[in-house]
Structure formats: structure tokens, C-alpha cells
Amino acid sequence: MHKFLIHKQGDHVGVAVADIQEGEHVVGVFMDDDFTIEITARGNVPLGHKIAIADVEAKGHVIEYGLPIGYAPEGFRVGDYVHTHNIKTLRW
Amino acid sequence: MSQLLGYRRENGKVGIRNHVIILPVDDISNAACEAVASHIPGTLALPHSYGRLQYGKDLDLHFRTMIGTGANPNVAAAVVIGIEPNWTKIVADGIAKTGKPVAAFSIEGQGDLETVRQASRKAMEFVQWASELQRVPIELHELTVSIKCGESDTTTGLGSCPTVAQVVDRLVDAGATVFFGETSELTGGEHLIADRCATPELRQKFMAMYDDYIAEIKNQGVDLLGSQPTQGNIAGGLSTIEEKALGNIEKTGTKPIIGVLDPAETPQNGPGLYFMDTSSAAAECITLMAAGGAVLHLFPTGQGNIIGNPIEPVIKLTANPKTAATMSEHIDVDVSGLLSREINLKAAGDMLMDYLCRVVNGRLTAAEALGHREFVMTKLYRSA
Numbered sequence: 001m002h003k004f005l006i007h008k009q010g011d012h013v014g015v016a017v018a019d020i021q022e023g024e025h026v027v028g029v030f031m032d033d034d035f036t037i038e039i040t041a042r043g044n045v046p047l048g049h050k051i052a053i054a055d056v057e058a059k060g061h062v063i064e065y066g067l068p069i070g071y072a073p074e075g076f077r078v079g080d081y082v083h084t085h086n087i088k089t090l091r092w
Numbered sequence: 093m094s095q096l097l098g099y100r101r102e103n104g105k106v107g108i109r110n111h112v113i114i115l116p117v118d119d120i121s122n123a124a125c126e127a128v129a130s131h132i133p134g135t136l137a138l139p140h141s142y143g144r145l146q147y148g149k150d151l152d153l154h155f156r157t158m159i160g161t162g163a164n165p166n167v168a169a170a171v172v173i174g175i176e177p178n179w180t181k182i183v184a185d186g187i188a189k190t191g192k193p194v195a196a197f198s199i200e201g202q203g204d205l206e207t208v209r210q211a212s213r214k215a216m217e218f219v220q221w222a223s224e225l226q227r228v229p230i231e232l233h234e235l236t237v238s239i240k241c242g243e244s245d246t247t248t249g250l251g252s253c254p255t256v257a258q259v260v261d262r263l264v265d266a267g268a269t270v271f272f273g274e275t276s277e278l279t280g281g282e283h284l285i286a287d288r289c290a291t292p293e294l295r296q297k298f299m300a301m302y303d304d305y306i307a308e309i310k311n312q313g314v315d316l317l318g319s320q321p322t323q324g325n326i327a328g329g330l331s332t333i334e335e336k337a338l339g340n341i342e343k344t345g346t347k348p349i350i351g352v353l354d355p356a357e358t359p360q361n362g363p364g365l366y367f368m369d370t371s372s373a374a375a376e377c378i379t380l381m382a383a384g385g386a387v388l389h390l391f392p393t394g395q396g397n398i399i400g401n402p403i404e405p406v407i408k409l410t411a412n413p414k415t416a417a418t419m420s421e422h423i424d425v426d427v428s429g430l431l432s433r434e435i436n437l438k439a440a441g442d443m444l445m446d447y448l449c450r451v452v453n454g455r456l457t458a459a460e461a462l463g464h465r466e467f468v469m470t471k472l473y474r475s476a
Contacts, residue, residue: 005250005431015246015329017431029433031250047414048245048329048394065249069280069335082331084317089332091279092309092316 002036004028004051008066009035013050013082020045028053043081050082062087093445096452097227098234098387099165102191106234107165108387108452111136111403112219114211115162117174117183118143124173124199127208132215134223135171138402138467143174145475155179156356157469159186160383162194166403168222169193171215173207176200193218227454233267233363235452238386238404239343240274242374244321245328245394249339251411251430251440252392258441259390259448260345260365267363271353271381272344273370275305276320280334281341285367290348297352301369320372328395328412343392355470356383374399375466378406388451390444398422400464405457409444424451424458 003026004014014028020041028037028051037053045051050064058075061068062082070087080086099107114125114137122139129137138161146154162170162183170187174180177198184196195214199207239256241248260270278285282302289295309316318326321336330336350364359366368384370377374397378389382404389406391399396419400406409425410416416426425447429435435443451457 002433007249015250017247017250046329048247048412050246050329050331064335065338067281067334067338069338070332083329084326084331087331089280089317089334091333092306 002027002029006030006037006053007064008032010063010066012052012054012056012063014053016045016047016049016051019047020051026051039079042077042079045081052076052078052080052082054078061090093232094449094453096230096232096449097454098230098452099168099225100228100230101165105165105190105385106230106387107167108235109166109403109405110168110222110225111166112169112171112215112222113138113162113167113403114171114173114215115158115183116140116143117158117172117180120144120175121173121199124204124207124211127204128171128173128211128215131208131212132219134219135215136402136465140467140469142469142471142475143179147476150472153355153470153472155182155186157380157383158183160356160358160385161379161403162187163190164382164385164387164403166387167192168225169218171211171218172196173211174198193221232263235263235388236269236271236359236386237263238271238378238381238389239391240272240374240377240381240389241340241343241392242397242399243324243328243393243395244336244339245325245330245412246339247328247410247412247431248392248394249342251427252394252409253339253343254437255409255411255427255430255440255444256343256390256392257345258437259444260343261347262441262445264345264347264363264365269359269363270365271368271384271386272365273368273377273381274340274372275302275369276309277333277340277372278302278337279306280332280337284341285344285349288349289352290350294349294352298349298367301352305369324395353384355380358385371470375468376470378404378466379468380470388448390448396422398459398464399466400457400459400462402465402467405451406459406464407444407447407451407457408459421462422458
């Protein structure tokens with residue numbers, strides 16, 4: 001059973017559809033082609049919050065919906081919890 | 093699809109509710125309007141906070157919202173009460189252009205009690221008259237539907253907004269009219285909207301409206317995190333305005349944008365999908381859309397916004413299983429099966445479309461049954 005969904009191939013983050021615990025091995029489904037991905041969570045990710053499925057370097061853009069949703073000042077790694085602590089808007 | 097039934101008004105427009113409203117032109121006439129509504133069951137007072145010493149574009153918007161609210165096809169008849177006769181007459185005359193019964197009363201020179209006496213008698217006459225109006229067969233293409241989401245989270249972009257998109261595309265294909273808005277909440281995806289504008293002129297008009305709104309926000313020189321996205325958005329997992337906007341835009345479907353409207357403006361380009369320049373705050377936005385003529389609203393929520401509108405039924409849907417469980421009395425359509433992948437988008441669209449038809453035909457939405465009647469005027473700047 002999947003525990004997160006990813007909007008599109010190429011996105012850096014998926015969205016938890018159930019609470020994910022640190023250390024948990026979890027399956028995600030890409031919504032555009034139904035492919036799956038398996039990763040190990042490096043933090044707790046509550047339902048609706050994001051988990052990294054790609055490494056993003058410091059100051060790199062973060063992609064979701066196939067488009068930038070902000071940048072990661074310090075970067076993050078696959079499995080990290082991604083939210084306001086490690087991603088910032090590019091707009092205001 | 094079952095036969096739709098609605099109220100055909102004097103000007104041919106179709107409504108799905110049959111309200112007799114008691115409309116204050118200004119804040120100080122609220123008490124008289126509420127007194128009339130308490131005397132005459134079946135009438136609906138619409139108290140609000142403004143209407144005095146406004147000027148310029150702000151006054152234009154005030155009148156447009158007042159007149160549009162009274163002119164909305166969900167309104168059978170209107171009693172208008174203001175402190176002085178001139179502005180009261182402007183609002184009443186504007187509504188009367190639809191051909192529906194309107195009566196105007198001003199308080200100056202006679203006081204609340206005499207005004208309430210006269211207005212109550214008229215309200216009673218209107219409500220008895222309206223009670224005999226019958227629902228008649230109508231077509232889907234005769235509806236004007238508005239969309240706006242709220243207390244969004246990531247489930248909104250994953251599930252409830254794509255569900256609305258299914259219905260928006262079906263409505264537009266059927267020849268109905270749909271409004272979306274939330275200008276600041278397009279930030280990060282404004283180019284997606286601009287690209288869908290049907291003509292270069294519309295694209296230019298849209299981008300000018302968008303740039304104006306964003307300039308106004310930036311002029312305040314503050315960090316918007318916590319306001320846009322809201323604290324609730326952040327609690328629900330949304331991290332930036334761009335992420336919120338891309339989820340928001342999901343609900344607009346795939347059709348071209350054939351008109352770009354000022355707040356509370358009535359569409360002029362025929363049926364199709366329109367952008368309206370609005371705040372992203374739910375009550376302000378839906379009040380403007382109802383004033384533009386929308387008779388039914390689709391409202392995706394993530395964390396559980398509880399909004400309603402006095403004249404326009406608001407259908408709320410969520411894809412968040414926690415919200416569906418903990419705030420079930422506010423949720424009309426639960427599409428959380430999209431997250432577990434137990435249902436697909438088409439099935440979710442069918443569920444929402446079916447519910448829309450039931451609400452058109454008279455089923456009360458959760459917000460209606462709970463008495464949510466948020467009526468909030470948009471004010472552009474301080475009064476003189």
C-alpha cells in the first residue's frame with residue numbers, strides 16, 4: 001500500500017497520504033503514469049506533508065507539479081521531511 | 093442526469109434558490125434590516141460593515157456588489173434600506189433593472205421604527221408572492237457556477253481541486269458559465285492562467301490585474317508567510333505560495349479563459365470560463381462572485397474551511413481523510429478515496445456532479461443547513 005503520491009515524474013517531492021515515521025520504508029505512486037518508487041524516510045512526515053524523493057543542492061529550485069514551488073536554502077536529501085524549515089518561496 | 097429544476101426570473105436568468113432579501117445600503121441600516129427579517133420569517137437580512145463616505149472606485153465596487161447581490165437570480169425580491177434616499181435609490185434602481193420586485197426605504201426623517209413598519213409590510217407582501225413561485229425545468233448551460241478553495245493543504249491539489257476541474261470542464265462543455273478568482277493565490281502559476289486567456293487583450297488585462305494586486309501586497313513590505321499561505325495551509329503541509337497556487341489552479345480545469353472580470357462584474361462574453369479579480373479570503377471572494385451572478389459555488393477544502401454564503405449555496409468537498417472524519421458536518425462530498433486510490437478522478441467528478449444536481453434541485457448544502465451566511469464586502473481603501 002502506497003503512503004505517498006507524486007504529482008509528476010521529475011518532481012523532487014511527494015505528498016504523504018498517511019502519517020510516515022522516521023526510518024519507515026515507504027512506497028510512493030506517480031500520479032501521471034502510475035509508476036512506483038520506494039524510499040526510506042529520514043524524518044516523520046505527517047499526512048499532507050512532503051517527503052523528498054530526490055537530492056536538491058543548496059539554493060536549488062524545488063520542483064512539484066513539474067514547476068518550481070520555491071528553493072531549498074541548505075538543500076535536502078532523499079527521504080527528508082520537506083517543509084517551511086528547508087524550503088522558501090521565490091516570490092515574496 | 094436527472095432533470096434540473098430552478099427558478100426562471102423576469103430577465104430570463106435562472107436561480108436555484110428563492111430568497112427575499114432585506115439589503116442594507118450601509119452599516120447603520122443593518123439594525124432596521126435585521127428587525128424586518130425578524131418580523132417576517134422567510135426573509136433574509138444581509139448585514140455588512142460599510143457603505144458610508146466611500147468614493148471613487150471603492151464606491152463603484154460597493155454599489156456593484158449591492159446591486160449584483162440583489163440582482164442575483166437566487167433572489168426573488170429585494171427590500172433595500174439605507175440611511176438616506178439617494179444612494180438607496182441607486183441600489184434599488186440597479187436591482188429593479190432585472191424586473192424583479194424591489195422596494196426602497198430610507199431612514200432619515202422618520203427613524204428606524206417607522207421604516208421597519210413600512211418595510212416589514214412590503215417584505216411580507218414579497219415573501220407571500222415568492223412562496224407561490226414554482227421550480228421549472230432548466231438546463232445545465234443556464235447555470236453560473238463559481239469556484240474557490242480554502243484552508244487548503246496538499247490534499248487540495250492532489251484530490252479536491254482536480255475533482256472540481258472535472259466538473260468545471262463538463263460545465264463549460266455544456267455551455268455553462270464558471271468564475272474563478274483569488275488573484276494573489278495564482279502566484280507561481282500566473283503564467284499558466286495567462287497562457288489560457290483566449291486573446292492577447294485578455295492576457296494583457298489579466299496580467300495587469302495580477303501585477304496590480306501583487307504590487308499592492310509588496311508595498312506593505314511584510315513577510316506574507318502565515319497570511320498567504322495561511323497558518324492552516326502550513327499546518328496542512330503547504331510550504332510556499334507557489335505550491336499553494338499550483339494546487340489552487342488545478343481546479344480551474346483545462347478550458348480557455350474567455351473573460352477577465354473586475355470584482356463583482358457580470359460576465360459579458362457569453363458562456364465559458366471567466367477570471368474575476370478577487371481576494372483569496374473565502375467570504376470576500378464568494379460575496380463578489382455571487383454579486384457577479386453565480387448561483388452555486390464549489391469549494392474544495394483541505395484542513396476544513398466552514399464557509400457559506402447567504403444567497404449562493406456552497407458545496408464543500410475534501411480529499412483529506414482526517415478532515416472528512418473530524419469535520420464531517422461541513423463536508424458535502426468526501427473524495428478522500430482519491431488519496432487511497434480507491435476511486436479515480438472521473439468517479440470523483442461523477443460524485444460531485446451528482447451532488448451539484450441535487451443542490452440545484454433544492455437539497456440544502458452543509459453550509460446552508462448549519463446557517464453559514466458569510467456576507468463580506470470588499471473594501472479597496474479607507475473611506476473619506
